[in-house]
Amino acid sequence: MQNFLKDWRQDAMNKHQYDSAIFIGDKLLALTNDPNDAFWLAQVHFSTGNYSRALTFLNKHKLLDHSPSCRYLAAHCCIKQFKYEDALTILGDKTPGHMLGNSYKSRRKLQHTSGNARNGVHRKGSSRTDKGEPSQEHERESASETKYEGAMSYLRGICFAKQNSYDRAKECYMDAVRIDVQCFEAFDQLMRNCLLSPDEEWEFLESLDFDTITTNGTDTSQEAAQFAKMLYTTRLSKYKNPAEFSNAVESLSQHYNLDTNPDLLLSKAELLFTQCRFKQALAITTSVLATDQYNFSFLPLHLACLHELHQPNTLFLLAHRLADSYPDEPATWLAVGVYYLSISQIAEARRFFSKASMMNPHFGPAWIGFAHTFALEGEHDQAVSAYGTAARLFQGTHLPQLFLGMQHLQLNNLTLAHDYLTTAHGLCRTDPLLLNELGVVFYHLDHLPEAIQLFNRALTIADEVDSDPTFWLATRANLGHAYRRQHQWSLALSEFEEVLRQGTVSSSSNDVNNNTAGRHNILAAKGLVLLEMGRTWDAIGSLHEALGVCPQDPVATDLLARALEENIGRNGDGTFGDEANTESILDEAFEVKREEVRRRGLRKGGRKGRVLVGGDGGAGMERMSEGGEDSMMVMSDEG
Numbered sequence: 001m002q003n004f005l006k007d008w009r010q011d012a013m014n015k016h017q018y019d020s021a022i023f024i025g026d027k028l029l030a031l032t033n034d035p036n037d038a039f040w041l042a043q044v045h046f047s048t049g050n051y052s053r054a055l056t057f058l059n060k061h062k063l064l065d066h067s068p069s070c071r072y073l074a075a076h077c078c079i080k081q082f083k084y085e086d087a088l089t090i091l092g093d094k095t096p097g098h099m100l101g102n103s104y105k106s107r108r109k110l111q112h113t114s115g116n117a118r119n120g121v122h123r124k125g126s127s128r129t130d131k132g133e134p135s136q137e138h139e140r141e142s143a144s145e146t147k148y149e150g151a152m153s154y155l156r157g158i159c160f161a162k163q164n165s166y167d168r169a170k171e172c173y174m175d176a177v178r179i180d181v182q183c184f185e186a187f188d189q190l191m192r193n194c195l196l197s198p199d200e201e202w203e204f205l206e207s208l209d210f211d212t213i214t215t216n217g218t219d220t221s222q223e224a225a226q227f228a229k230m231l232y233t234t235r236l237s238k239y240k241n242p243a244e245f246s247n248a249v250e251s252l253s254q255h256y257n258l259d260t261n262p263d264l265l266l267s268k269a270e271l272l273f274t275q276c277r278f279k280q281a282l283a284i285t286t287s288v289l290a291t292d293q294y295n296f297s298f299l300p301l302h303l304a305c306l307h308e309l310h311q312p313n314t315l316f317l318l319a320h321r322l323a324d325s326y327p328d329e330p331a332t333w334l335a336v337g338v339y340y341l342s343i344s345q346i347a348e349a350r351r352f353f354s355k356a357s358m359m360n361p362h363f364g365p366a367w368i369g370f371a372h373t374f375a376l377e378g379e380h381d382q383a384v385s386a387y388g389t390a391a392r393l394f395q396g397t398h399l400p401q402l403f404l405g406m407q408h409l410q411l412n413n414l415t416l417a418h419d420y421l422t423t424a425h426g427l428c429r430t431d432p433l434l435l436n437e438l439g440v441v442f443y444h445l446d447h448l449p450e451a452i453q454l455f456n457r458a459l460t461i462a463d464e465v466d467s468d469p470t471f472w473l474a475t476r477a478n479l480g481h482a483y484r485r486q487h488q489w490s491l492a493l494s495e496f497e498e499v500l501r502q503g504t505v506s507s508s509s510n511d512v513n514n515n516t517a518g519r520h521n522i523l524a525a526k527g528l529v530l531l532e533m534g535r536t537w538d539a540i541g542s543l544h545e546a547l548g549v550c551p552q553d554p555v556a557t558d559l560l561a562r563a564l565e566e567n568i569g570r571n572g573d574g575t576f577g578d579e580a581n582t583e584s585i586l587d588e589a590f591e592v593k594r595e596e597v598r599r600r601g602l603r604k605g606g607r608k609g610r611v612l613v614g615g616d617g618g619a620g621m622e623r624m625s626e627g628g629e630d631s632m633m634v635m636s637d638e639g
Contacts (some may be wrong), residue, residue: 022044046076068145068148075090150175150176150186153179157170181209182228191235195395196397202614213228234248237272238516239274240430248312249268266298276462282302300334304334306318307338334369337353338358341369341373349373364393371389398428418438432467432475444479478522480525483495484528490533520546523556524543531562537567
């Protein structure tokens with residue numbers, strides 16, 4: 001009769017007929033009075049959403065002291081009811097120390113080895129002793145309890161995160177994965193919410209003992225361990241070790257037929273996005289959403305690509321469809337906010353970013369988008385406050401610190417800008433945009449050798465990761481200006497000519513005015529360098545071309561007048577006029593022009609910003625280029 005009821009109960013569960021499962025499970029428990037049947041019945045109540053009833057049932061049958069699995073379920077019931085203190089009372093505030101010791105790892109490895117040996121003997125047909133059977137059963141129970149201990153550490157992390165204790169939450173998540181390397185939910189929380197820096201992520205991955213994964217044979221266990229490590233590798237930050245990431249993706253695609261798996265495709269798209277290869281990233285996200293249009297893990301990255309490539313019509317259709325189908329999803333209102341941001345309706349964008357962040361306070365893209373709307377309107381105090389909140393929520397990513405530094409750079413607070421950008425550099429040393437921002441700070445502090453080094457490093461890294469070179473023309477132009485102020489005329493001329501060859505400095509490939517502004521500034525800078533090199537006639541040609549693009553440019557007009565004077569009568573030393581005075585007038589004119597265009601760009605809503613992306617908290621980063629720049633020195637917040 002008991003086997004009959006168990007089969008009936010399981011059949012009802014397979015069909016999601018929970019009332020039947022509860023009805024039969026209750027009768028089975030009356031017959032057996034087995035704690036396992038009581039726990040099974042509590043799980044059914046949990047599956048139906050009756051969390052209070054499930055918790056009452058566990059307490060009624062005094063199951064909390066029975067096993068870790070019962071305590072886990074009870075704590076989970078409390079969390080579902082937002083009773084985080086009650087959950088911590090059941091779970092305890094700390095992970096048991098013996099679960100993290102070396103003796104635990106040794107014990108697991110011993111189980112792994114002895115288990116394989118017993119399996120081998122059994123396959124050869126030798127008999128088991130009576131003493132061996134309970135030992136093997138005990139090991140299986142111990143392994144199951146260990147997994148529940150890891151799961152309980154994960155629940156501790158959830159509780160601490162809900163209480164805004166992010167440092168303790170991070171430690172609990174890390175403990176969960178150390179105890180049970182297969183506790184992916186804890187690992188995903190670490191990556192999704194950017195609780196670790198890129199360096200810390202890779203160090204943590206290397207510290208994990210994947211050999212604790214056990215299967216029926218030694219060879220298959222080793223393969224499973226390597227497989228799990230490669231899967232975890234694809235979830236790490238794309239700013240560090242892109243070669244190892246590519247190797248893991250290639251191996252998983254070729255040997256395990258995962259080349260079309262959505263998770264691997266998302267990782268590929270994130271890598272392309274960090275390389276500013278937005279069209280390729282959009283092609284991947286579009287292909288996945290074509291067959292699974294409500295895959296919310298793809299949406300933040302997909303929205304970022306659409307915004308970056310200036311496709312407001314597609315954004316409108318997507319946001320409208322999501323609002324009709326999933327009005328309770330934060331990603332829906334993120335899509336609406338990004339659409340309004342793309343058409344420069346900043347107030348509306350802020351309203352929907354705020355709504356998304358209120359629905360999920362740990363939704364990184366919404367927080368960063370919310371902060372960007374203040375930055376676009378020049379509300380620097382509010383922007384700094386919002387970026388500060390994002391920095392507190394997502395401690396492992398450098399983007400909030402980067403944006404804080406950019407805000408202070410706009411306000412000409414060079415000391416604070418340097419501090420924030422240095423902090424961001426400590427979290428991520430391989431983001432070309434960050435290196436460009438830091439280089440601009442050193443440029444304005446007159447530390448030109450350091451600025452040149454940072455600009456060169458940014459371009460080198462962008463080239464190493466195969467990033468689109470047109471997105472780094474601003475950095476190349478900055479490098480040319482740094483060489484110009486160092487009087488390294490040949491190097492400066494080379495950089496300016498390279499910028500003109502590849503394109504023009506612009507915040508958006510769709511903004512013709514910005515392209516024009518960038519071109520005439522670079523031509524004027526080239527003209528100045530040619531003048532300093534004594535190539536007066538070439539300088540006149542370059543300055544004429546600059547004025548042909550922008551006839552009202554006062555800087556090019558002044559330089560052209562000086563060049564014509566120089567062409568009529570050169571000084572004996574081969575230079576023109578008062579070099580120091582010319583440099584001073586030039587830099588002052590550039591600064592005035594830059595400020596005028598920056599204000600004009602903000603009024604038009606032309607400035608965009610990078611937004612943190614990822615599932616619920618942003619595992620990855622959205623890079624949206626900063627807006628219009630009309631000066632020869634392309635400032636960091638607009639480059």
